[in-house]
Amino acid sequence: MLSINNLSYYIGGRPLYENASLHIKPRDKIGLVGINGSGKSTLLKIIYGDIQPSGGEIQKAKDCSIGFLNQDLLSYQSEDSILDVALEAFKETLALQEEIDAVLKQMETDYSEQVIEKLAHLQERFEAHEGYTIKAKAEEVLEGIGFQTADLNRPLKTFSGGWRMRVMLAKLLLEKPSLLMLDEPTNHLDLPSIQWVENYLKSYEGAVVVVSHDQTFLNNCSETTVEVSQGNLTSYAGNYAFYKKEKVAREEIQQNAYENQQQMIKQTERFIERFRAKATKSNQVQSRVKALDRMDRVSEVVRDEVSVNFKFKFSQKSGRDVVVLDGVSKSFGDLKILDNAHARIERGDKIALIGANGKGKSTVLRIIDGSEPIQGHREDGYNVIKSFFAQHQLEALGINNEILQELAQEGSKKTETELRNVLGCFLFTNEDVFKKIKVLSGGEKSRVALAKTLISEANFLLLDEPTNHLDIQSVNILTQALQQYEGTFVTVSHDRLFIQGVANKIWYIEDHQIKEYPGTYDEYVYWRSQQPQKQDTVPAASPKKETPPPVAKAADNGKDPARKTVIREKEKALEKLEEEITRLEKKKLALENQMADPSVYGDETQMQELNASYSLVRQDEVKLNKEWEALAEQIESLQGS
Numbered sequence: 024m025l026s027i028n029n030l031s032y033y034i035g036g037r038p039l040y041e042n043a044s045l046h047i048k049p050r051d052k053i054g055l056v057g058i059n060g061s062g063k064s065t066l067l068k069i070i071y072g073d074i075q076p077s078g079g080e081i082q083k084a085k086d087c088s089i090g091f092l093n094q095d096l097l098s099y100q101s102e103d104s105i106l107d108v109a110l111e112a113f114k115e116t117l118a119l120q121e122e123i124d125a126v127l128k129q130m131e132t133d134y135s136e137q138v139i140e141k142l143a144h145l146q147e148r149f150e151a152h153e154g155y156t157i158k159a160k161a162e163e164v165l166e167g168i169g170f171q172t173a174d175l176n177r178p179l180k181t182f183s184g185g186w187r188m189r190v191m192l193a194k195l196l197l198e199k200p201s202l203l204m205l206d207e208p209t210n211h212l213d214l215p216s217i218q219w220v221e222n223y224l225k226s227y228e229g230a231v232v233v234v235s236h237d238q239t240f241l242n243n244c245s246e247t248t249v250e251v252s253q254g255n256l257t258s259y260a261g262n263y264a265f266y267k268k269e270k271v272a273r274e275e276i277q278q279n280a281y282e283n284q285q286q287m288i289k290q291t292e293r294f295i296e297r298f299r300a301k302a303t304k305s306n307q308v309q310s311r312v313k314a315l316d317r318m319d320r321v322s323e324v325v326r327d328e329v330s331v332n333f334k335f336k337f338s339q340k341s342g343r344d345v346v347v348l349d350g351v352s353k354s355f356g357d358l359k360i361l362d363n364a365h366a367r368i369e370r371g372d373k374i375a376l377i378g379a380n381g382k383g384k385s386t387v388l389r390i391i392d393g394s395e396p397i398q399g400h401r402e403d404g405y406n407v408i409k410s411f412f413a414q415h416q417l418e419a420l421g422i423n424n425e426i427l428q429e430l431a432q433e434g435s436k437k438t439e440t441e442l443r444n445v446l447g448c449f450l451f452t453n454e455d456v457f458k459k460i461k462v463l464s465g466g467e468k469s470r471v472a473l474a475k476t477l478i479s480e481a482n483f484l485l486l487d488e489p490t491n492h493l494d495i496q497s498v499n500i501l502t503q504a505l506q507q508y509e510g511t512f513v514t515v516s517h518d519r520l521f522i523q524g525v526a527n528k529i530w531y532i533e534d535h536q537i538k539e540y541p542g543t544y545d546e547y548v549y550w551r552s553q554q555p556q557k558q559d560t561v562p563a564a565s566p567k568k569e570t571p572p573p574v575a576k577a578a579d580n581g582k583d584p585a586r587k588t589v590i591r592e593k594e595k596a597l598e599k600l601e602e603e604i605t606r607l608e609k610k611k612l613a614l615e616n617q618m619a620d621p622s623v624y625g626d627e628t629q630m631q632e633l634n635a636s637y638s639l640v641r642q643d644e645v646k647l648n649k650e651w652e653a654l655a656e657q658i659e660s661l662q663g664s
Contacts, residue, residue, distance in 0.1 A: 024049050024084050024230060025070070025202060027256070031078035032062070032069065039065060041254040042079070047202065051230040054241040054263055057251030059450065059466060059494040063234045066251065067091060067204045070232075083202075090200035092192055092208055101179040105170065105190045108179050109161040112197035116152040119145060157197075164193045167219040168212065169380055185211035196223060202230045209237045210491050213380040214517045220244075236495050238263050239519040260642060269641060276618055276637075281321045291315055337480040337510055341370050342405030345483050345511050346391050348537070351399035353386060360386050362535035363399070368483075370404075373505070374513040375526035375544060382532045384515045385413075385487055391513060392485050410481035412489055417468045422461040426451055426471055429460060433475050442478075448500055449474045466492040477504055484512035490521050519544060593658050600651045607644045614640060 027045040031038065039062040047053065055063050068074040070081060071091045083089075101108055110117065126142045149155075165175060168189050179187055188211045195203060203224075209217050217240060224231055224244040235241055241248070241263040248259040248266035259266040291311050298304035345368040353360040360383035368374065368391070376384050389395035392411050393403070421429055430442045437445070446456050449470040460471065469492045476484060490498045502524040505512065513530075516522055522529075522544040529540040529547040540547040614637045618630070 024087050026082045027070070027079070028082070029079040030069070030076050030081070030256075032065065032074070033077045038254050040076075040256075043254060043256045044079075045249060045256045045258070047230050047232070049201070049230055050228065051232075052224065052227075052244060052246040053230070053232045054245035054248045054266075055232055055234045055251065056241070056248060056263065056266065056495065058496050061251040063251050064093070064206050066256075067093065067206055067232065067234065070202075070204065087202060088198075088200040089202045089204065090195040090198055091204045091206075092188075092195055093206045094188075094210075099179075099187060099191060103179060104176045105165065105179050105182070105193075106158075106161055106175040108190050109165055109193045109197060110157060112161070112194045113152070113154075113157045116149065116154045116157055119149045119152065120154060123149060161193070161197060164196055164223075165190070167216070167223070168193055169216040171381075189216070192220075196220075199227075200229060202232065203227065204232045206234045207236065207492075208233065209235055209240050209517065212517065214377060214519070215379045217517060236490060236493055236498050237518050237520070238495060238498075260638070261645060265645060268645075272641065276615060277321065278323070279615075280618065281323045284318075284321045288315065288318075337408065337482045339406050339408070339482065341407045341482045341511065343370050344368075344402075344404040345370055345372070345407055346404065347400075347402045348390065349400040349402075351390065351397050351401065353383070353390060353395070353397050359535055360532070361390075361397075361537070364536050366530075366537040366539075368511060368513065370511055372511050372513075373525055373527045374530050375522040375528070376513060376515045376530045376532075377517075377522065377544075378531045384532065387530075387532065387537065388413075388485050388487050388513065388515055407483050408479075408481045409483045409485065410476045410479040411485040411487075412472060412476040413487040417465070417472055420460045420468060420471060422459070424460050425457045426460065426463075427456040429471060430475060430478065433479055437478060445474055445478055448504070450497060450500070466494065466497070469493055470497055473501060477508070482510040484508070484510065484514075486512060486514040486516075488515055488517070490516055490518045590658060593654055597651065597654050597658065600647055600654065604644065604647050604651065607640055607647065611637065611640045611644065 025047040027043065030040050030043045030045075032040040055066065057063050065074060068091075069076050071089055123142065123145045126138060126145060130138055130142065153160075162172070162175060166172065170186075170189070179190060182190070192205075192208060192211075208220065212220065217237070221240060221243045224233075231244070233241065233245060243262075245262050248261065248263055250257045250259065250266065250270070259269050261269065291314070295308050295311055295315075298308050301308075346366075347368075348364060348366040351364045351366075352362050376387060378384055386395060388411075390397055390401065392409060393401060394411075421432070424432070426446060427439065427442060430437075430446065431439075443456060446452075451458075451467075451470070460468065463471065469489075473489060476486070489501060493501065498518065498521055502521055505514075505525040512525075514522075514525065526544060527542070529542070529544060531538055531540075540550060542550070614633060618633050618637065
């Protein structure tokens with residue numbers, strides 16, 4: 024459907040892409056990944072035609088249409104209602120409607136057979152285009168991504184940039200282009216909307232290319248992962264989780280091949296140096312010199328991963344109670360957020376506040392901070408030192424300061440070396456620390472603001488959407504940092520993997536109360552799935568400690584022989600799968616040993632065959648492991664039911 028061949032693109036003489044190639048087939052679901060600045064968004068703009076490549080070509084089928092959601096659309100304005108903007112996706116159908124309206128107007132004075140036939144023809148085409156359902160479709164998509172029915176007739180210009188971006192996403196989804204390209208679509212979506220988009224993309228009839236920092240989103244809606252690294256595009260036949268495992272395996276093979284080749288090169292160079300002056304060995308020496316010149320050098324693995332290697336400290340611990348809310352109410356006109364709500368945050372709590380947009384999560388965060396006026400009582404605990412991160416604080420950074428200078432002004436009394444170590448963990452290395460704040464991208468400013476928050480020696484952090492505008496590597500760094508943090512924090516986030524990685528309690532707003540689940544996000548999701556549709560007895564956040572509701576399992580009383588037979592059959596199938604997986608693991612190990620053999624390097628054909636065989640074995644192994652997990656879950660479910 025679309026082919027990128029030998030693509031090159033240079034920025035100031037530096038190659039962002041060099042002879043990169045990629046083929047996109049109909050119905051491909053591709054996750055485009057890579058470190059910040061590697062050129063993911065640039066590639067999408069090149070494909071769309073906004074940027075011209077320095078070299079190479081992009082070929083696409085004649086019937087291939089492209090839709091592109093990018094951050095530039097934040098500035099789009101319109102006097103039309105959001106429903107009308109979304110309906111612009113059906114341009115041809117709307118044009119037919121206008122023709123039908125014109126003919127109906129004409130029929131007020133002209134009842135000729137010709138006019139009646141024209142109307143019938145237009146109505147037939149209109150029906151073929153499903154014209155009578157386009158409004159319902161537009162409403163379904165808009166409400167799916169978070170709009171209320173009452174909002175649909177409001178002008179687009181009355182919404183914030185994030186909500187306008189949702190409208191543009193809805194319009195693109197309704198247009199159904201052959202190739203749908205989405206650049207960080209989850210930045211402006213809440214959890215329910217993200218899940219709705221995931222389900223929509225799974226069944227999308229065209230091809231999809233997604234750039235996202237949300238690993239769970241990538242796992243759920245991509246089937247192929249393309250990595251942008253060192254000017255190349257490398258494809259992996261699976262979602263992001265598969266890519267991470269496969270990349271480790273490939274890098275291990277590459278590093279082994281590199282080390283073996285380096286050893287062979289050193290041996291060859293020693294031979295050349297030793298016998299260079301001997302006439303009897305001149306032919307052998309020349310042969311080895313030519314062999315070195317012709318050799319395709321294996322590159323050493325350059326790893327992108329960064330680990331947080333410092334410990335966050337604060338000068339004093341807080342008391343047991345950090346913040347107590349008692350009988351708190353908050354409304355904005357007719358919009359009620361909280362009504363006589365109670366909550367308690369204790370030292371060591373790692374709380375994720377989740378839920379749909381419009382429920383008041385950011386408002387609750389400001390109430391906890393003490394910066395939002397309320398009815399009721401709010402009290403800070405003993406020795407509580409707060410630090411609040413929110414997106415609007417990016418504008419509070421000193422735009423004329425250098426990055427290192429900005430952190431030094433935080434007052435943490437850290438040395439320059441310590442500050443450089445902190446910045447290194449947030450991907451600012453070497454001369455980067457002397458960049459002015461005013462030249463940084465939104466993501467880079469977020470990393471600076473987060474670094475400032477985390478070195479502030481606060482023992483209580485409030486983090487409002489800290490993963491927005493960060494790439495995957497930066498999110499992983501923030502996750503590691505918060506896992507090491509010994510204080511207390513509350514974070515609002517829609518990134519499920521991030522929440523699962525850092526939170527030990529889940530808060531959500533329901534019935535104008537702050538409700539609490541005392542466990543991880545995955546445990547919360549499972550518990551929530553077991554509850555009735557309308558939850559009347561959800562535990563509220565309170566001074567009392569509560570334990571997660573137990574999941575009841577009925578004991579097997581031996582009175583169901585049919586079920587026992589089914590279990591035995593499934594266990595036999597599980598054993599066969601285990602045997603097949605063991606066989607594949609042995610085969611994979613044998614292939615790895617062959618590929619690590621230095622004698623293979625000179626035979627390009629053999630190396631390609633081994634690579635192809637290895638890739639197939641890996642795919643089979645992944646497939647069988649998934650089958651094993653599914654079967655094991657079925658057996659566990661049968662045994663527990």
